[in-house]
Amino acid sequence: MDASLIPIEDLQFLLRWLDPVQSEDDRETVTAILNLAGQLASDAFLTHYKDSDRTEPELRSDGVHVLPVIGEALRAYADAGFFAAGFAAELGGLGLSSVFSSAIFAQFAAANVATAAYPMLTGANARLIANFGSPAQIDHFVLPMIAGKWFGTMCLSEPQAGSSLADIRTRAVADGRDGLGECYRLAGNKMWISGGDQDVSANIVHLVLAKIPHPDGALPEGTQGISLFIVPKILPEGTRNDIAVAGLNHKMGYRGTANCLLNFGEVEGATGWLVGEPGRGLAQMFQMMNEARISVGIGAAALAIRGYRLSLGYARERLQGRHPGERSGPPVPIIEHADVKRMLLAQKAYAEGALALCLFCASLVDRDNDVDASALLALLTPVAKTWSSEYGLEANDMAIQIHGGYGYTRDFDVEQLYRDNRLNPIHEGTTAIQAADLLGRKLLRDTGALALLLAKVSECAARASDDHSFASHGRALSTAWETVEEAVAIMGTAPTDRVLDNAVPLLSAFGHGVMGWLWLDLALAARDAAVRGEVPDAFARGKGRACRYFFEYELPKISAWLTPVAAMSDVCSGAATDEF
């Protein structure tokens, strides 16, 4: 396995951290599967990382063609059973937990995030139909996706509507019923469809949000009028559905993932089947969106880890300069320089912290019959998505910086990691949308989830107080969360039109608060694991070091972000258009 991928020991440690009662038998299976995933990621995904950046998907008269090696990688992924990883045995799945399948996905994303996007979307699509679809729909559409023969997409945005789904105009007109359910004819344009077309899978299952018009032809207003439809590229009878690829987006990075503008129903209307009840489309789609948000976070974390490991390798080998005060003697490896260590440690804190947060969220998915776990998951999803995306990118920025001029050239992977990762704060809901979700839909609507989180924070801070190396961090964490709580309380008093004025700085502070808690918890867990002989001493010292970095260099930023939040500053929202 390539040394720049996620070390198996890191994934093992995280899985044990999240599920300490795992039996010895399970551990062996886990290790075997992690090794298999690491090897396949190394051999089939990493190998075309640069090629699929250089040679973008191409739109020809018969549809989109991707680099053949992408297809080969995905067939190998299917053959190894990874499409089936997170699905129940009765659906032909392997029945792995969400947290375990997420750890596996992280490895493939580290190797090639653009290729890994196809199975990521396919899995989330299949899970949505498995949850809300009819048995016939599950049989026809889900089983081939779990087998990795068909791929899936999510079709939400439209050119005029972007993130504002209430304004979508794709219409779905009833057209009888067959064995797969209520038939509809769909017409409309869908934008930013990842995997919207490709020549790898035998069929593509589009999950499309559309509106069923009123009898007078008008579309229902708002998000309540949105329904969800399954619209396959190839119809059950083997003919092509009425879906045209109107264009491919040429992106800064993430290029291996074909991103399409799809026109549905330009001719006779695209055939689709309603999923569940009319008007429930957005609520159902949120399951897929939330899963995709965690996956975006995992992808961002994985790119960050790879950049960290590449720059670590470079810093160990590259000889340049001397220690401060020394003027002669041979040059030293640049890892000896304090600022290179700072950039490595920051990357470690960002990258490993982000992965831990996302896997923690995945572990909450596994406890979805537990009301508290679901509430905590809802609260943390926007944080996991955003923090990983923002700091994953920041980590990749530092990976470039450690490489100096070389990092800015396309001869090194770090510049591509940075370009790939720049997508993550945008897709599946921008940072501003996540911030509005955290504050408007979560924190201010239901204080229960915050209370659950604060209980975990207190419990961790109390545990830290027993250990003199971490006691001060425990106190700092409690103080930081007091200021976050205060700011949230102040926002609770803001008038509706001012609530979101500073939602993004609040999300920044909240995210760092969450990460402070997790780093302290990780450092304590690693210390305990070292005492039990489960991890080497250096591993625990490394986690402790990253924790200290986070508390000394990062946690103080929380009050800086909260200054304008707590003051309910209207500097931004009050700006007149002519002042720009």
Added chain:
Amino acid sequence: MDASLIPIEDLQFLLRWLDPVQSEDDRETVTAILNLAGQLASDAFLTHYKDSDRTEPELRSDGVHVLPVIGEALRAYADAGFFAAGFAAELGGLGLSSVFSSAIFAQFAAANVATAAYPMLTGANARLIANFGSPAQIDHFVLPMIAGKWFGTMCLSEPQAGSSLADIRTRAVADGRDGLGECYRLAGNKMWISGGDQDVSANIVHLVLAKIPHPDGALPEGTQGISLFIVPKILPEGTRNDIAVAGLNHKMGYRGTANCLLNFGEVEGATGWLVGEPGRGLAQMFQMMNEARISVGIGAAALAIRGYRLSLGYARERLQGRHPGERSGPPVPIIEHADVKRMLLAQKAYAEGALALCLFCASLVDRDNDVDASALLALLTPVAKTWSSEYGLEANDMAIQIHGGYGYTRDFDVEQLYRDNRLNPIHEGTTAIQAADLLGRKLLRDTGALALLLAKVSECAARASDDHSFASHGRALSTAWETVEEAVAIMGTAPTDRVLDNAVPLLSAFGHGVMGWLWLDLALAARDAAVRGEVPDAFARGKGRACRYFFEYELPKISAWLTPVAAMSDVCSGAATDEF
């Protein structure tokens, strides 16, 4: 002139801010020249912004070829006299001040930073030879560069040495003397040479750092052994010098600037002429490096301004979503959303603030016979270079974010601005190198410059105290600088091997302190200018708004950065290699 370039009014305001006694006559000339520059930048530089990104320079058997339109643009730039802008009339120059020629350069950099890099380097090269070269060298090499017929480069780095110039191995062996001075034969490899070869100018004047070996053949150690040589591509007799292009770097951005690996003296040794005395090479080269550092800052600021203006235009036109609490009615322009305003205001504060800082530095260059001005310039150069580069990139990141998914596609310029700007924290000395310079060479060696800066800060804070809209900012600025001063004093007590442990966080805090001072000064100046009727009221309100943004959202970060500095944290420097 394209609306995304730097508004003439902004440049006029900055020039008046820096030179309030400018006569009315001068103002008209200034305006005419700014208009000419804006028009040429718009017509000849901006027009190939995308093309020169798509089609990179190409190395063929006869050398490097760049896109022909780059050559056309540079010939038009030469014809308009801009190569001559900053040079004295006796050299054939226009005799414009450094601050004015920098403002002109900013406009071309905004339009196309990669094309603007050729004249930027040529000017800095010519100025160095004009300062340190012999009359014959000036005659032969400088005059054609001022005319824009020959271009210049700086050849410092080598593959094994990177930023560590003490370790360069290029050797120069004496080989007689002619009318151009002491001749040498040079041999060595130079890396990262911007404009190292191209097919635009009739000749290329390389300024090369090399070492003259001792009689036993050994190279002198350290930087004291470095000398400076003029090594032209074409020799005076019209034949090619012994310089081979060994390769082109393929970069993430800035692609129009051919960046080469040059091999000097592979055959009989490249012919070069010594500039000044042996062993003075690095000291002389610092003039060019310092000028280039300010220019890098200007380029970064210019890219930031263009991204700001593009995203401002997009935000005014793109309709999406509604105000908080509204559920129906037509979508609003996204500039109505508070977080879009936040990202626009932050860009304005970063971009316009960075340009103001760099032009302030250029105004100090104009006062180079004033000891205080030179000391202040030395102190502020690493800040101008770094702050503009780091926050210019941050601004471009936000420009992408405002565009949403569109900003991530190559159909929009903002993604290219971001890729272009990513170079700026690397070249002409990385952020870490600037931080070491600020702390190690400036702040701790001579407290005089800091005292000069603090006097300016106090004067500005005192002026602000008379105005109730800015009085609180004046106090905040004084408090912020007290914490910066304290941190600097603490670093003065650190042992040599620990001094640079947290140099970068200190530079971050110092940079924000400088920018707080400048924003307050700019806001006060704009208010006064509006009272005098020199600028529209909205212009002054805009500057005041950006100032308030900076004080409420940015200034609080200073204490966060200084926390580990003041604690002399060894979390980073103390990390053992096995902890990563």
